[in-house]
Amino acid sequence: MAGGKxxxxxxxxxxxxSKNAGPFxxxxxxxxxxxxxxxxxxxxxxxxxxxxxxxxxxAHVLKIVHFEPAxxxxxxxxxxxxxxxxxxxxxxxAQQHAPxxxxxx
Amino acid sequence: xxxxxxxxxxxxxxxxxxxxxSFEEGLRREPHVIAVDGGSTDxxxxxxxxxxxxxxxxxxxxxxxxxxxxxxxxxIPLIIGTAGGxxxxxxxxxxxxxxxxxxxxxxxxxxVAVIFSDVPKALIVEMIKQGRTSTCGPLEGxxxxxxAAASHVVAQMGVEPFIKALQAGAxxxxxGRAYDPAAFAALPIMRGxxxxxxxxxxxILECAAIAAVPGSGSDCLFGRLQKDSFILEALNPxxxxxxxxxxxxxLYEKSDPYLLPGPGGTLDLNSTKFRALPGGRVEVSGTxxxxxxxxxxxxxxxRAIGFRTISIAGVRDPIMIDQIDxxxxxxxxxxxxxxxxxxxxxxxxxxxxxxxxxxxxxPTPNPGHELGIVIECxxxxxxxxxxxxxxxxxxxLHHGYPGRKSTAGNLAFPYSPSDFxxxxxxxxxxxHLMELDDPAEIFSMEWRVVx
Numbered sequence: 123m124a125g126g127k128x129x130x131x132x133x134x135x136x137x138x139x140s141k142n143a144g145p146f147x148x149x150x151x152x153x154x155x156x157x158x159x160x161x162x163x164x165x166x167x168x169x170x171x172x173x174x175x176x177x178x179x180x181a182h183v184l185k186i187v188h189f190e191p192a193x194x195x196x197x198x199x200x201x202x203x204x205x206x207x208x209x210x211x212x213x214x215x216a217q218q219h220a221p222x223x224x225x226x227x
Numbered sequence: 228x229x230x231x232x233x234x235x236x237x238x239x240x241x242x243x244x245x246x247x248x249s250f251e252e253g254l255r256r257e258p259h260v261i262a263v264d265g266g267s268t269d270x271x272x273x274x275x276x277x278x279x280x281x282x283x284x285x286x287x288x289x290x291x292x293x294x295x296x297x298x299x300x301x302x303i304p305l306i307i308g309t310a311g312g313x314x315x316x317x318x319x320x321x322x323x324x325x326x327x328x329x330x331x332x333x334x335x336x337x338x339v340a341v342i343f344s345d346v347p348k349a350l351i352v353e354m355i356k357q358g359r360t361s362t363c364g365p366l367e368g369x370x371x372x373x374x375a376a377a378s379h380v381v382a383q384m385g386v387e388p389f390i391k392a393l394q395a396g397a398x399x400x401x402x403g404r405a406y407d408p409a410a411f412a413a414l415p416i417m418r419g420x421x422x423x424x425x426x427x428x429x430x431i432l433e434c435a436a437i438a439a440v441p442g443s444g445s446d447c448l449f450g451r452l453q454k455d456s457f458i459l460e461a462l463n464p465x466x467x468x469x470x471x472x473x474x475x476x477x478l479y480e481k482s483d484p485y486l487l488p489g490p491g492g493t494l495d496l497n498s499t500k501f502r503a504l505p506g507g508r509v510e511v512s513g514t515x516x517x518x519x520x521x522x523x524x525x526x527x528x529x530r531a532i533g534f535r536t537i538s539i540a541g542v543r544d545p546i547m548i549d550q551i552d553x554x555x556x557x558x559x560x561x562x563x564x565x566x567x568x569x570x571x572x573x574x575x576x577x578x579x580x581x582x583x584x585x586x587x588x589x590p591t592p593n594p595g596h597e598l599g600i601v602i603e604c605x606x607x608x609x610x611x612x613x614x615x616x617x618x619x620x621x622x623x624l625h626h627g628y629p630g631r632k633s634t635a636g637n638l639a640f641p642y643s644p645s646d647f648x649x650x651x652x653x654x655x656x657x658x659h660l661m662e663l664d665d666p667a668e669i670f671s672m673e674w675r676v677v678x
């Protein structure tokens with residue numbers, strides 16, 4: 123990395139959000155304001171880093187997709203439980219994104 | 228064939244409302260159809276399981292009054308997908324009663340096609356035997372036991388049942404569970420427009436102005452489908468569609484924005500182009516529908532698992548907060564000892580201010596200066612749930628922990644009564660794919676004519 127300085131993804135992203143993708147998956151969207159930031163950050167978001175951040179097995183990170191039309195990186199993980207099951211904390215899955223604020227590149 | 232077909236989407240969910248000015252702006256563009264989506268699995272398993280709507284009757288009636296009058300006045304169809312939030316028979320009938328009331332109160336006549344999406348359990352069991360069901364996401368395969376336990380099982384219909392109703396001359400279509408874009412894409416596909424573009428347009432229109440900036444779930448969006456592309460336009464001058472807002476919407480609540488599976492085929496967005504047009508409009512082209520070799524629909528079902536009671540309290544004492552985990556463990560033990568004969572209940576203490584929002588996913592479960600505690604019990608009956616929750620609450624209130632200085636009571640209750648019976652509890656149990664021989668056959672249609 124040029125200069126070797128660690129930077130936070132949150133400073134390059136305009137949108138960081140989470141939501142159910144159906145009752146059994148949780149999906150995160152990171153959207154960037156310009157193509158340069160999108161290209162600079164997107165390859166540093168790996169299944170291993172997401173697994174570490176959320177303390178889940180790597181196999182539970184189902185998919186990471188780069189979607190250029192929206193300058194977005196989409197991460198989908200297995201929901202800790204089916205939406206609304208006993209022990210549920212967030213039925214819509216809309217407040218599970220905060221750990222991504224600690225992601226660096 | 229016509230050059231263009233126009234679809235007006237008033238709101239993201241029937242009952243979420245919309246400004247009359249936006250709706251009238253849409254009507255001025257002479258839509259060929261008004262379509263609205265009524266549902267979502269987002270609010271969780273209760274609504275499908277219990278047969279209740281997550282929207283309120285008065286809010287749905289307000290929206291329907293405007294939609295029905297506009298459609299009947301202009302002799303264009305009004306199509307409602309996933310009526311009543313979850314689209315099972317009780318949801319459809321609940322919505323039908325509102326439609327019927329409006330037609331009678333305003334002395335309007337209409338032919339209403341009511342399409343049900345409830346799937347006979349015997350058929351599902353037969354399909355399991357034939358190996359024609361499969362999983363859809365990270366869960367176990369479907370079994371006859373799971374099907375038997377579900378209170379309602381619905382299938383997401385595609386455009387075919389809607390087209391049947393349109394061809395038979397329906398003024399209003401009131402449908403059970405439907406693939407969200409189907410209500411919007413049915414008329415365009417019937418008229419010969421490209422199915423991939425029609426469904427992609429429907430996928431965006433079903434959330435109405437959520438795809439605009441600033442986004443809103445309670446404002447209108449207008450779509451024009453032509454031969455090789457479609458154009459989206461927000462109808463409120465305060466909002467506009469941008470390449471980014473429309474493209475970003477494609478990500479919403481999906482796991483892969485390039486491949487969007489639906490009944491009968493997958494939408495392929497690998498070659499999709501988003502292009503801004505003057506006036507805050509966006510043109511979308513290149514989306515293709517890739518048919519699947521067999522026609523499959525998604526099944527959804529929920530089953531009852533017990534009854535819930537909750538109690539809400541706050542803690543501000545720093546000595547107690549420091550040892551909250553061991554205190555809660557001790558209270559749990561006391562509850563167990565006191566009701567040794569009751570084993571089959573679920574008891575949980577949710578600690579807001581520590582890990583109440585993220586549970587086990589929380590990377591920093593450090594308590595703040597105050598905690599909100601929700602005590603929850605789910606048991607086989609409301610009485611047992613009330614008993615366990617109430618006992619856990621009173622035990623925690625007076626529990627003597629090491630170093631305690633606040634000996635008058637451990638909890639701050641915002642309410643009297645402190646405990647709330649929350650009724651029956653459901654969980655999603657069916658979320659699977661099933662093959663169909665005929666895309667419309669299982670979706671039974673009834674005609675209801677109000678004169």
